Amino acid sequence: MTVPLTLLGLLEREPRHGYDLKRDYDSLFGRDKPLSFGQVYATLSRLARDGKVVISDLEAGAGPDRKRYVITDRGATEVDTWLTEPVAPEPHLQTVLFAKVTLSLLLGRPAEHYLDTQRAAHMQRMRELTTVKRSGSLVDSLLADHALFHIEADLRWIDLTAARLDALAQEVRS
Numbered sequence: 001m002t003v004p005l006t007l008l009g010l011l012e013r014e015p016r017h018g019y020d021l022k023r024d025y026d027s028l029f030g031r032d033k034p035l036s037f038g039q040v041y042a043t044l045s046r047l048a049r050d051g052k053v054v055i056s057d058l059e060a061g062a063g064p065d066r067k068r069y070v071i072t073d074r075g076a077t078e079v080d081t082w083l084t085e086p087v088a089p090e091p092h093l094q095t096v097l098f099a100k101v102t103l104s105l106l107l108g109r110p111a112e113h114y115l116d117t118q119r120a121a122h123m124q125r126m127r128e129l130t131t132v133k134r135s136g137s138l139v140d141s142l143l144a145d146h147a148l149f150h151i152e153a154d155l156r157w158i159d160l161t162a163a164r165l166d167a168l169a170q171e172v173r174s
Contacts, residue, residue: 002082002096002099003025003035003039003043004043004046004047004052005078005079005082006025006029006099006103007021007025007040007043007044007047008047008052008053008071008075008076008078008079009079009082009083009099009103009106009107010024010025010103010106011053011069011070011071011075012071012075012076012079012107013106013107015056015068015069015070015071016068016069017066017067017068017069018037018040018041018044018067018069019037019066021040021044021069022034022035022037022040025040028102028172029095029098029099029102044067044069047069047075048069050074051072051074051075052071052072052074052075052078053069053070053071053072053075054069054070054072055067055068055069055070056068056069056070079103079107082100083100083103083104083107083109083114084113084114084117085117086114086117086118086120086121087100087118087121088121088125089121089122089125089126089151089154097118097154097157097158097161098161100114100118101114101115101161101165101168102168102172105165105168105169105172105173106172106173111165111169112162112165115158115161115162115165118158119155119158119159122151122154122155122158123155125147125151126148126151126152129144129147129148129151130144130148132144133145133148
């Protein structure tokens, strides 16, 4: 999971305070591993340093001033690139795949297109691994089998998610 890009995606939806970003991230993506406030604010500081977010206004409160963060054109371009490019097929991508589908739905982007692109990338990697399996040593073959089984599981997940996109869109938007 890439926290900076996920936070940028949430900011593209609407400007937010760090507290609100943490709450949304944790409820959508961090159920098993919520972000610490320190990680949220450190990430926002780096994004601001890199010109991907700006602070739009400060609100005085009982504690430190609350900063509202707004995504810049540079940040929005990075989110768009990230959402449209497939992830290199490898084991344990479920969280990245899920984040991209969910953010695509939240931002009104074509999640179906992303899933189709990701499926094509997985199929290409399967062809490459099958070639390794046929021509390699036993060790190469076993390693290729391991990767192939994980990619097959991802493909099943992609198909299942594609069939449930409407229901997922309703759930994540509520």
